[in-house]
Each structure stands twice: as C-alpha cells, then as structure tokens.
Amino acid sequence: MTDVQPEPRKAGQPGLLAKLMAVVQPEFRPDVLIPDLRDPIFGGPPCMVVDCDYPVLTMGLCRPHYNRWHHDRPDLREYAAAAGPPFTRHTALACTVAGCRYGRRAQGLCSQHLYLWNQAGRPQLVDWIAAQPPVAPNPFPRICLVAECEIWVHQQTPLCPSHAQAWRKAGRPELEDFVARYTDPFPDEICIDLRALGPQLRLEVQYALQCRRNEHQGKLRPFEAMRTIRFLVTSQVTSLLDHDEHGWRQRMRVRGMRDSKASTFLIFARWKVQDLTEAGGWDAEYPRDVWRLRRLGIEDNERVLRFDGIPQPWLRDLAKRWARWRLSTGLNRESAARPTRAIARFATFLASDKVGVTRLADVDRAVLERYLADLHAEMGGSQHQGNHIGLLNAFFTAIRQHRWDDDLPTTAVFFTEDYPKRAERLPRALAEQIMTQLEDPANLARWDDPAKSLITLVLMRCGLRLADALALPCDCIVRDADGAPYLRYFNHKMKREALVPIDDELCDLIGRQRAEVCARFPDTTPVLFPRHAKNPDGTKTMAWTTYRRALNRWLNTCDFRDEYGQPVHLTPHQWRHTLGTRLINRDVPQEVVRRILDHDSHAMTAHYARLSDTTIRRHWEKARKVNANGETVTLDPDGPVAEAAWAKQRISRATQALPNGYCSLPLIKTRPHANACLTCPMFVTTAEFLPQHREQHRQTLQIISVAEAAGRSRQVEMNRQVADNLEKIITSLETDQQHPEATPDAS
Incomplete structure (x- = not known):
C-alpha cells in the first residue's frame, strides 16, 4: 500500500451523491446490513461450538x-462441546470465587481476589479458590447499567470493568447513549449498522462494502466494519473525502485506532469513493503527476507511477509519453517505473546549478559525458550504472523513433564504450555436496508447510523461476499419449505456456496439494499455492517474499553447510542453474536442455549450464583422436601418461590453440613453422574439427591448381603432402562418425 502526498480537498464534490445513488446495489441499501453468515468476505465457516x-x-x-475460551484456555474440544449458544455482548465474566460477582481481571479472579492469591504465594489456583469463603457483602454492590449484565461495579463508574473499558474505547460517549446501544437487537457479529451515519456518508460506506464483496479484497467481518463506522461517527464528517488519505491516517493515529482491518477498510473506502468521483482512463489520469494504475485497469492494488520527481515540464511530458507507450505494449508497472526513476535522476542532474540545462536542445553529447562522470562517481561502475545508461539511451531512441520532439540533438546518444565493463558472471549452480543435503527426504520433511516443501521440489526438479512456480494453476498436470506426466506452466518472462517432464512422485505430490486446495475452496477455481491471508476465494497466489522468508527459516533449521563448513545461503533461482548444469553433465543435448528451461536462445542455456571439468575429460577420452597421417592415437586412461596428456591438453587449449586440433609438442619446445601442423607428427585432432578440415582441404586443392598452372613445382609438392594428410584425416574421422561402435572406448 502506497502512502501518497496529501491531496487538496475538493469542495462540494459535485455529482457524487447522484453517482452513489446510481451504483449502490439494492442489496447494500438497507440501513442495517445482515450479510450471509457463509459469505466468503463478510462471513465464513461456522464456529465449532455446538449450536x-x-x-x-x-x-x-x-x-x-474465542474471547471466553481465551481467559482460561481449557481443552478446546471439551469447551466446544459444552460452551452452548453464542454469548451476547451484554454479559461479562464474573470472578470464579463463590459468591463474587466482580468482573475478572486475570486468572479468572477479580482484582481483590487476584491480590489475595498473589499475597498467598500463588498456590495451586483450583485448591486456593475452593478454600475461599463465599462472598456475601452487605449491602450488595450495584450491578452494571448494561441490561442483562449482572457484574458488580466499582465506585468510579456505574459500569462493570469490561463495559467500562468498552465505554472508554468508544470515546466516553453519554452513558445513556452507550447503554442504549446494548439494547439493540443487531449484534456486531452478524450485522453492519449504518443508521448513525449521515445520508451521503452512509451511501459511501455502502458502496465501499459493495466493492469489497465484488472485488474479493480480503475478509471484512461485520464487527471490524462496525469499528470503522463508529470511528466515522465520532469524527463528525459528512463524507470520506472531507479529509485526504494522509489526514485520515493522522486522525487514526491520534485516536489510537490500532485495528488494522478497520483502518485499512477506511482507506480502501476512500479510494473507491475518490475513484467514483474522479474520471478514470488515460484521458483523466495522463495529466496527473502521480498515476494510480488501478484507474487504468493495470493493477488491482494501490500502485502508483510517479513523475513528480522530474522538475522540468518538457522532460516530464516526454517521460509520461514513454511510460504510456511502454505500458500499452503489455509491460508491467516495474518496467515503466524503473525508466521513470532513471529519467528523474537525469532530470535532477540537469536542474543542478553546475549544469543548468533548461531545454531539450541543450542535451548534447557534452552534457551526457558530464552525466556519465557524475553517475560513475555515485555508482562506481556497478550494474545499476549500466542500467541507468541503457534506460536513458532507450528513452532517447524512443523520442527519435516516434518523433516526439525533434529538438533532441543527434549527438545525444550513448555508445558501447560508455557502459561499465562487466566481467562474465560465473555459473551459479550449487555444489553437489549442498544439493545432497537439500534433497535429503529427512531435511525436506522439516519444512513447516507441505505446500512450501512442494514448491521447493518443483524448483529443484523442473527448473522453474519462482514466480512461475507460485503461479501454477490447480490443473497444471497434463499427460502425453503414453500417459507420461508433464508440468504445464506459464513462462511469464517469455509470455507463453511451456511444458516440462516430471516424475511420478512429483506428480502424486502435486495431486495431493490440488485435492487439499480444492477442498478448502470448493466453490472457486483456486491456484495450486494460494496465499493464506486476504484470499477468500483462493485465486491469489502466495507472495514470493513469503516463500523466501520460509526458505531462510528452513535453511537455518536444517543448518546446511558448504564444503568449507560455512552456512549455506542460496536463492531459489540457483536451482534453475543447477538443473541446467546437471543435465548438460549427464550428456543431455543442449537443445533438449534449452527446451526444458524454455530459453529463447542457446546462448542463455550455455550460460546456465556449464560443463564440469570431469565431463569434458570424459568426452575427450571417448573421442577418437588421429594424427596427421590419419592414424588412431590411443592412451591408457588409467596410466600416468593419460593424466599428463589431459593436463597438457588443457594447457594447450589456452597456450597453443590450433584452429583444427591440438598440439602434443612438449610445452618447452616451439614449432619452426606456424602452419606445419598437418605434416607434423605431434599434431592430434578429433571429429569436432571435421568442418575445418574439409574447408582447408578445399582451399589446399585450389592452391595446388593455381601453382600447377604457374609451374611452381615446389609449392605443388609441399601442398600435395598437406592435401594427402587432410584426405586421410577426413576419411578416418568420417568413418568414426558413421560407425561409432568401432571407436575405442578409453573410459
């Protein structure tokens, strides 16, 4: 929920009453609303107490x-069987000492008996109460003024302690009016009484209650709504718009209104009335410097997009046009908010005394170079600096592309060299030692919620992003013609549906979770992992912050340790990297891994899934290696020669890289000619270089033809040997590809 700056009060709000009369539905028009006790918003399942x-x-x-049970906390099932019908608000609890009718304070005792029990050293309470003489005062104290309440009162007020506390919380109204409230036949538990509100304010609250029910914005029990209504009565206002949001929050703090549900409903009601008063849509929202996205139909909750941090009107208007265009292409709020923040920082720089740019025509390359220096001084070449530069450059490109303002100089552009250099990020796959601990069934059983344990398994085994896993629908399992299960999900990054194969165990766990959720929300189509609060119909997904907090608790509970004995800290996205790396190292083709991870490009898959050193060696040992004469080269895989050859091969890739193979020449020696490999006995190559060999063979034959035509016999002789060796190499390696069973298995 976003707290915005105070808004000026609009005098009179012309036309609001007529709009309210038109939109409030008949079922919300009664002065006393009695909602259905099973309504998912205003009610719920019945109390477990009989009758x-x-x-x-x-x-x-x-x-x-609950209030009665909470005093002594007896066995819940025994209490539910013996409690009887619901208690009314007229009665209060009396002291448990025989004959005493003073109100309870603690331990089931009134203030006087509680003092005596403490003075006695707090003995066994039941025995102490049984030993107390019956209380028989003469004359008997007065009883509480509230009808049907037989609790004795103290001298301070004519009310028992419980009703005196309620009287003080209500703002100490006239006792006659306060007592009359308890003769009302409508209890707060099942009724919402609006009779004390003025005509327009009553319609506004009725409209807010209607929106709350229709939009399923979390539960609101009648007694919580009544707290808001009583606060409005004591505030002596005629409309929710008499104060802005900031003013209402201040008044609630002054009055000590700590009920979050009641205060949240008041702010919610004001939003709805304000939205009804002010026109919605782009025509009405675009001129404002703070866009409320709910008025644009973009988000349901209270999200805003702020442009008031851009002091220059000419730059603010361009930023609005860019944000509107980005939102209209289907991007979310954050995709428009981040560019707006980048422009706001640039605008602050332009408005500073040391720059003083007052028009778009002055934003040239010289200004941008000064801005780059200022940005680097603050961000020090971090990723945020590159993001600011990229967003600002995209902003300038959009201005030119859409011809929003032709005054922008052509030199206002950032170049590739302006971006801070980024080192290639290492793969973030988790070590197998850590994954063994995480996948241990005993550790998975220590999750405090089976649903979160299932989310963890989905992330580990399917490689989904956390947002995609949390948004899984209940019907996320599909099967192919052979009956094999697949997990169907929506890839929010690529904006498309995707499938990933799953095992039968995970399929069964998802089925159980689906059955539990559908039993909890039988009248709707819930998501697989619904949010626990403010989700009466089960259609809202669990927040990623909720899972991240639970994940950190689980990591601390299980005390996972890495190879250095340090506590394990991880992010859910690392399981996606880990799955990609595992699949690659199990010889799954990269195209298959790309499809499982649902990447658009192989470059992204290659970044996620890096071959381990052991996998590279295994493939190197299995590959058929031939020398310059096409003869097979074999090594003992278990001998010291193989270990040395593998070590030298790794070094050779870095220090003696060849375009068509590897050099087995000792590192302390050098070759006399850089192009003598194909006539050198130390040259070794494999089938992965076949394309290079074929191309070199074609080029060599062309050289021989030209040399023969020119009569250069020495050149023909030298290249003829190269061509013959290439022919032998290609023939040998092609035979290896056509008959892989003939390849010597060195592993």
Missing part, C-alpha cells in the same frame, strides 16, 4: 466463544 452459527474468527471459534 453456534457465528462465523469463525480463529482457532475454529467465533469471536464471542
């Missing part, structure tokens, strides 16, 4: 029964 129909608040109990 109680009030909706559950917590622990399977309604609010009245």
Whole structure:
C-alpha cells in the first residue's frame, strides 16, 4: 500500500451523491446490513461450538466463544462441546470465587481476589479458590447499567470493568447513549449498522462494502466494519473525502485506532469513493503527476507511477509519453517505473546549478559525458550504472523513433564504450555436496508447510523461476499419449505456456496439494499455492517474499553447510542453474536442455549450464583422436601418461590453440613453422574439427591448381603432402562418425 502526498480537498464534490445513488446495489441499501453468515468476505465457516452459527474468527471459534475460551484456555474440544449458544455482548465474566460477582481481571479472579492469591504465594489456583469463603457483602454492590449484565461495579463508574473499558474505547460517549446501544437487537457479529451515519456518508460506506464483496479484497467481518463506522461517527464528517488519505491516517493515529482491518477498510473506502468521483482512463489520469494504475485497469492494488520527481515540464511530458507507450505494449508497472526513476535522476542532474540545462536542445553529447562522470562517481561502475545508461539511451531512441520532439540533438546518444565493463558472471549452480543435503527426504520433511516443501521440489526438479512456480494453476498436470506426466506452466518472462517432464512422485505430490486446495475452496477455481491471508476465494497466489522468508527459516533449521563448513545461503533461482548444469553433465543435448528451461536462445542455456571439468575429460577420452597421417592415437586412461596428456591438453587449449586440433609438442619446445601442423607428427585432432578440415582441404586443392598452372613445382609438392594428410584425416574421422561402435572406448 502506497502512502501518497496529501491531496487538496475538493469542495462540494459535485455529482457524487447522484453517482452513489446510481451504483449502490439494492442489496447494500438497507440501513442495517445482515450479510450471509457463509459469505466468503463478510462471513465464513461456522464456529465449532455446538449450536453456534457465528462465523469463525480463529482457532475454529467465533469471536464471542474465542474471547471466553481465551481467559482460561481449557481443552478446546471439551469447551466446544459444552460452551452452548453464542454469548451476547451484554454479559461479562464474573470472578470464579463463590459468591463474587466482580468482573475478572486475570486468572479468572477479580482484582481483590487476584491480590489475595498473589499475597498467598500463588498456590495451586483450583485448591486456593475452593478454600475461599463465599462472598456475601452487605449491602450488595450495584450491578452494571448494561441490561442483562449482572457484574458488580466499582465506585468510579456505574459500569462493570469490561463495559467500562468498552465505554472508554468508544470515546466516553453519554452513558445513556452507550447503554442504549446494548439494547439493540443487531449484534456486531452478524450485522453492519449504518443508521448513525449521515445520508451521503452512509451511501459511501455502502458502496465501499459493495466493492469489497465484488472485488474479493480480503475478509471484512461485520464487527471490524462496525469499528470503522463508529470511528466515522465520532469524527463528525459528512463524507470520506472531507479529509485526504494522509489526514485520515493522522486522525487514526491520534485516536489510537490500532485495528488494522478497520483502518485499512477506511482507506480502501476512500479510494473507491475518490475513484467514483474522479474520471478514470488515460484521458483523466495522463495529466496527473502521480498515476494510480488501478484507474487504468493495470493493477488491482494501490500502485502508483510517479513523475513528480522530474522538475522540468518538457522532460516530464516526454517521460509520461514513454511510460504510456511502454505500458500499452503489455509491460508491467516495474518496467515503466524503473525508466521513470532513471529519467528523474537525469532530470535532477540537469536542474543542478553546475549544469543548468533548461531545454531539450541543450542535451548534447557534452552534457551526457558530464552525466556519465557524475553517475560513475555515485555508482562506481556497478550494474545499476549500466542500467541507468541503457534506460536513458532507450528513452532517447524512443523520442527519435516516434518523433516526439525533434529538438533532441543527434549527438545525444550513448555508445558501447560508455557502459561499465562487466566481467562474465560465473555459473551459479550449487555444489553437489549442498544439493545432497537439500534433497535429503529427512531435511525436506522439516519444512513447516507441505505446500512450501512442494514448491521447493518443483524448483529443484523442473527448473522453474519462482514466480512461475507460485503461479501454477490447480490443473497444471497434463499427460502425453503414453500417459507420461508433464508440468504445464506459464513462462511469464517469455509470455507463453511451456511444458516440462516430471516424475511420478512429483506428480502424486502435486495431486495431493490440488485435492487439499480444492477442498478448502470448493466453490472457486483456486491456484495450486494460494496465499493464506486476504484470499477468500483462493485465486491469489502466495507472495514470493513469503516463500523466501520460509526458505531462510528452513535453511537455518536444517543448518546446511558448504564444503568449507560455512552456512549455506542460496536463492531459489540457483536451482534453475543447477538443473541446467546437471543435465548438460549427464550428456543431455543442449537443445533438449534449452527446451526444458524454455530459453529463447542457446546462448542463455550455455550460460546456465556449464560443463564440469570431469565431463569434458570424459568426452575427450571417448573421442577418437588421429594424427596427421590419419592414424588412431590411443592412451591408457588409467596410466600416468593419460593424466599428463589431459593436463597438457588443457594447457594447450589456452597456450597453443590450433584452429583444427591440438598440439602434443612438449610445452618447452616451439614449432619452426606456424602452419606445419598437418605434416607434423605431434599434431592430434578429433571429429569436432571435421568442418575445418574439409574447408582447408578445399582451399589446399585450389592452391595446388593455381601453382600447377604457374609451374611452381615446389609449392605443388609441399601442398600435395598437406592435401594427402587432410584426405586421410577426413576419411578416418568420417568413418568414426558413421560407425561409432568401432571407436575405442578409453573410459
């Protein structure tokens, strides 16, 4: 929820009353609303107490029964069987000492008996209460003014302690009015009484209640709505728009309104009334410096896009046009907010005294070079610096592409050299020692929630991004013609559906999770991992922050350690890297890995999935190696020669790289001619260089033809040997490809 700056009050709000009369539905028009007790927003499942129909608040109990159970906390099942019908708000609990009718304070005792029990050294409470003489005061104290409440009162007020506390919380109204409230036949548990509100304010609250139910924006029990209504009554306002959002929050703090549900509903109600008053859509929202995206139909929650950090009107208008264009292409809020923040920083730089640029025509290369220096001084060549440069460059490109302003100089451009150099990031796959601990069934069983344990398995075995895993629908399992299961998900980055094969164990676990979720939300089509709070119909997904916090708790509980004995810290995305690396090192073709990870390019797959050193050696040992004469070269895989050859081959790749093979010449020696490899006995090559050999063979034959025509016999003789050797190499390696079973297995 975003707290925005105070908005100026709009005098009179012309036309609001007529709009409210037109939109408030008949079922929300009564002055006393009695919602369905099973309504997913205003009600819920019934209390577990026998013969109680009030909706559950917590622990399977309604609010009245929970409040009574909470005092002594007896066995929950025994209490539910013996508690009886719901208690009314008229009665309060009396002291448990025989004959005492003073209100309870703690331990089931009134203030006087609690003091005596403490003075006695806090003995066994049940025995101490049984030993107390019955209380029989003469004369008897007065009883509470509230009807049906028989609790004795103290001298300070004519109310029992419980009702006195409620009177103080209500703002100390007239006692006559306060007591009359308890004779009302409508209890707060099942009714929302709007009679104390003025005509327009009542319609506004009715409209907010209607929006809350229609939009399924979290539960709102009647007693929580009544707290908001009583606060509005004591605020003496005629409309929710009498104060801006900032003003309402200040008044709630001053009044000590700590009920988050009640205060959140008040702000929610003001949003809805304000949206009804002010026109929506691009025509109305575009001129504002703070866009509320819910008015544009982009997001349901209270998200804004701010342009008030750009002081120059000419630059602010261009930033708005760019943001509107990006949003219209289907990008999310953050894809428009990050560029806007980058422009705001650039605008602050332009407005500084040392620059003083006042028009777009002055934004030339010289200004950008000064900005690059200023940006580097703050960000020091970090990734954020490159992001700022890239976003600003894209902004300039959009201005030219769409002809938004022809005053932008052609020199206002960033070049490749302007971006800070980035070192190639190493693969983030987890070590197998760590993965063995993470995949241990005993450790997986230590998750505090089976749903989060299942999310972890999906991330490990399927390589999904966390956002895609959390958004899985309930019907995410599909099968092919052979009955093999696949996980169907929506790749939000690529904006497309994708499939990944899964094993039967994971398929069964997903089936159990689906059955549990559908049993919890039988009347809707929930997601596979629904959010626990503010999700009455199960259609909202678990937040990624919720899973990340649970993941950190699990890592701490299991005390995972790396090879150095340090605690393991990881991100969910590392499991995606790990899966790609594992598949590559199990000889799964890269094209298959690309499809499993649903990448657009092989370059991304290559970055995720790096071959381990042992895998490279295994393939090198299996490959058929021939010398310059096409003769097979073999090595003992277990002998010291093979170890030395492998070490030298790794060094040769870095220090003596050849375009068509490897040099087996000792490193302390050098070749007399750089192009003498194909006539050198130290030359070794494999089938991976066949394309280079074929091309060199073609070029060599061309050289021989030209030399023969020119009569250069020495050149013909030298290249004829190269061509013959190439022919032998190609024939030998092609035979190896056509008959792989003939390849010597050196592994």
